[in-house]
Amino acid sequence: MQTIYLAGPEVFLPNATEILSNAKNLCETFGYRALSPFDGEVTDQLFMERANQIFKENILLIRKCDIVIANCNPFRGACIDDGTAFEIGYAYSQGKRVFGYLNDKRILPEIVKSKIQTKPHASGYAIDNDGYLLNEDFGNSINLMLEFSILDSGGSLVLGNLEAVLQLLKNRG
Incomplete structure (x- = not known):
């Protein structure tokens, strides 16, 4: 079973745990195991140490996955979330297939x-x-460095949502 890392600003939602749990369940219905940024083992409670631990755990989760699926919708402005942008670039540098989705492809x-x-x-x-x-x-539709990282990885930038990407993966076989 392939593993997907779910990248995106959902971690900042008040109901992030529920949203990411639902996303992981959706991935499972398509035959994938999904990891989210909340799956890292963060134990330190001091702010800077905790932040560094979150960073390192997310890196480990990306390394463990086969595919990254990123929410590329604008976040707090006109462009993609900075952390998600980093995760796309990091996944690309690790040879992972990266897919993105957004609801506006102007x-x-x-x-x-x-x-x-x-x-x-x-x-x-x-x-x-x-x-x-x-x-x-x-x-x-997004910064060219991100869009071409996605495309060059063998992935796609999809108009739609997580389910649309999963359906694309299913259709590709």
Whole structure:
């Protein structure tokens, strides 16, 4: 039985334990064993030591898995959760197949414009209030480093949810 690591910002939800338990059960119905960031053995209660232990445990969980499935929906803004982005990159560097899902596959500049205030700029690109151009107009829905990590790993970026990715995996055989 292959093992999936579930990456995403769900750990920040008030009902995270329930959400991740349901996700793991869904994976099981498709014939996969699933691990979540909560499956690490974190025992230290001092904040910085605990944070470091969470990091190391999540790394171990990714190493144990065969596949990473990442929630690539915007988190606290227009872009993917930072921790999830790291997990995608780390999984890719370890030769894992990575799949992502999101509920909006418009091009990234359109997604950003819908989430934050921008204005026209002489370059022809929009510019945000921090002075950064929206010049990532390559047709991708998330940062190109993440999207191409997913695609180059043999995975896919799917419009939908976890179940849509699992169905894709089932159909691929």
